[in-house]
Amino acid sequence: MNRAVVIGSGAGGAMCARELQGKFQVTVLEAGREFRPFGLNLNLIAKIRKTGLLFDSREIGWIFPAMRIRRAGSGMIVVSGSGSGGTTTLSTGNALRRDGALRALGIDLDEEFAELSREIPVLADHQRLWSPFTRSFFSICREMGLDPQALPKMGDHAHCRGCGRCVLGCPHGVKWDSRRLLEQALKNGARLLTSHRVERVVHEKGRASGVLVRHGLRRKWFPADLVILAAGGLGTPQVLQDSGIDCDAKLFVDPVLCVAAEMENCRQNRELPMPFAVQMNGYIISPYFDHLSFFFNREWRHQAGNVYSLMIKLADENRGGITGGRLRKTLSAADHGRLEQAADTCAEMFRRAGVDKSRLFFGTLNAGHPGGMLPLTAAQAKTFHDPRLPENLYVADASLFPASLGNPPILTILAMAKRVAGLCRRAG
Numbered sequence: 153m154n155r156a157v158v159i160g161s162g163a164g165g166a167m168c169a170r171e172l173q174g175k176f177q178v179t180v181l182e183a184g185r186e187f188r189p190f191g192l193n194l195n196l197i198a199k200i201r202k203t204g205l206l207f208d209s210r211e212i213g214w215i216f217p218a219m220r221i222r223r224a225g226s227g228m229i230v231v232s233g234s235g236s237g238g239t240t241t242l243s244t245g246n247a248l249r250r251d252g253a254l255r256a257l258g259i260d261l262d263e264e265f266a267e268l269s270r271e272i273p274v275l276a277d278h279q280r281l282w283s284p285f286t287r288s289f290f291s292i293c294r295e296m297g298l299d300p301q302a303l304p305k306m307g308d309h310a311h312c313r314g315c316g317r318c319v320l321g322c323p324h325g326v327k328w329d330s331r332r333l334l335e336q337a338l339k340n341g342a343r344l345l346t347s348h349r350v351e352r353v354v355h356e357k358g359r360a361s362g363v364l365v366r367h368g369l370r371r372k373w374f375p376a377d378l379v380i381l382a383a384g385g386l387g388t389p390q391v392l393q394d395s396g397i398d399c400d401a402k403l404f405v406d407p408v409l410c411v412a413a414e415m416e417n418c419r420q421n422r423e424l425p426m427p428f429a430v431q432m433n434g435y436i437i438s439p440y441f442d443h444l445s446f447f448f449n450r451e452w453r454h455q456a457g458n459v460y461s462l463m464i465k466l467a468d469e470n471r472g473g474i475t476g477g478r479l480r481k482t483l484s485a486a487d488h489g490r491l492e493q494a495a496d497t498c499a500e501m502f503r504r505a506g507v508d509k510s511r512l513f514f515g516t517l518n519a520g521h522p523g524g525m526l527p528l529t530a531a532q533a534k535t536f537h538d539p540r541l542p543e544n545l546y547v548a549d550a551s552l553f554p555a556s557l558g559n560p561p562i563l564t565i566l567a568m569a570k571r572v573a574g575l576c577r578r579a580g
């Protein structure tokens with residue numbers, strides 16, 4: 153059987169591994185370790201926070217290796233997952249189809265989305281888990297004519313305990329993440345090697361022959377007939393560039409800024425995050441307790457159970473990149489303008505909830521949806537293959553998006569990866 157190497161085990165990688173195993177003998181190479189949810193008690197973290205020892209968000213990797221933080225420009229940090237399941241293990245489980253920009257290129261993913269709806273359980277009826285504060289913000293959004301919608305969640309949310317720890321890894325096995333696809337691939341004979349960081353793809357005369365991998369102090373060679381690169385919006389361009397293949401400096405990250413206030417006993421930290429959202433022009437607003445800001449941002453000095461926060465998630469301009477491990481991403485004047493407008497809308501929501509603007513504070517500017525550096529074009533609508541790539545190397549992750557979604561991307565990445573795997577199955 154022909155050998156396929158899949159690089160990365162997040163949304164795109166796990167989907168390709170599951171779909172390709174059987175037609176190919178699949179090996180998944182994952183840079184991070186096996187995923188484990190964050191194990192520490194959050195009350196303990198709150199105590200450590202008071203000592204001042206938690207001052208740099210990159211420290212999170214010491215206590216939670218599955219979460220990786222990189223610094224970008226403008227004081228922004230970029231969060232990604234490192235470990236089996238990639239960033240899906242840190243997600244809040246939102247499942248939204250967002251393929252408008254792909255459709256505009258002539259890409260029709262209806263079939264893939266239909267299959268996904270049969271494969272992944274999704275529940276939007278979780279209002280029983282909402283606190284009175286969240287219900288009240290939902291009503292406020294309605295009063296403001298913003299048409300708030302409950303967010304569909306991937307997983308078995310009928311059993312959700314509303315513990316609020318989704319972004320630290322669901323400890324109760326409720327939330328769907330891409331390890332479920334990996335399990336299926338492994339059951340069918342694929343193998344998963346964690347702590348295997350791909351350094352580069354070796355190619356000659358337009359064909360990839362395999363990948364060079366760093367495993368601890370050792371370097372290993374994995375020959376391959378097909379290579380699927382799904383190392384995420386930052387990992388994929390890095391591997392490509394290290395393999396001598398240029399990417400576009402079109403990185404987007406979907407910046408997130410939380411606007412928060414002290415609201416006694418609101419206990420948002422123990423509630424299903426992002427229960428609903430309002431869709432605005434170029435951004436969304438959704439209730440979200442920002443654990444990273446709570447851990448590391450000195451503005452967040454109140455007790456966790458007394459902080460209520462609204463997240464702004466922006467569709468940023470796709471300008472920026474990563475080279476030699478250095479991230480270059482700053483926000484444009486238009487991005488800043490939209491952030492300010494969104495912050496004013498949040499302030500109005502809080503005002504209607506009885507909180508004066510003077511009591512509001514902000515979270516750390518962060519981002520968790522990097523992508524866009526190998527964007528699909530209309531010319532690639534049928535092939536999903538960039539002519540810069542060797543003929544048997546495909547990309548299958550967020551790098552393929554032509555523009556920022558400003559919205560949860562997992563479902564659409566899964567659909568694109570399914571398409572890539574289908575094309576490879578037919579060709580292989």
Ligand SMILES: Cc1cc2nc3c(=O)[nH]c(=O)nc-3n(C[C@H](O)[C@H](O)[C@H](O)COP(=O)(O)OP(=O)(O)OC[C@H]3O[C@@H](n4cnc5c(N)ncnc54)[C@H](O)[C@@H]3O)c2cc1C
Binds near residue numbers: 387519520559563
């Ligand atoms: C806190 C948070 C919450 C989120 N919530 C949601 C949500 O609710 N819904 C939603 O749709 N999206 C959400 N997202 C975004 C979503 O998780 C990601 O956009 C998505 O997982 C990206 O998929 P991917 O396949 O591009 O890459 P990833 O899932 O990031 O997977 C890439 C994998 O490749 C590995 N890798 C990197 N470099 C190498 C290398 N050189 N060799 C081998 N392996 C490598 C990485 O370790 C990683 O495991 C969230 C993100 C964050 C940070």
Ligand code: SF4
Binds near residue numbers: 326423
């Ligand atoms: S709120 Fe808790 S139980 Fe529910 S999905 Fe998130 S982590 Fe799992």
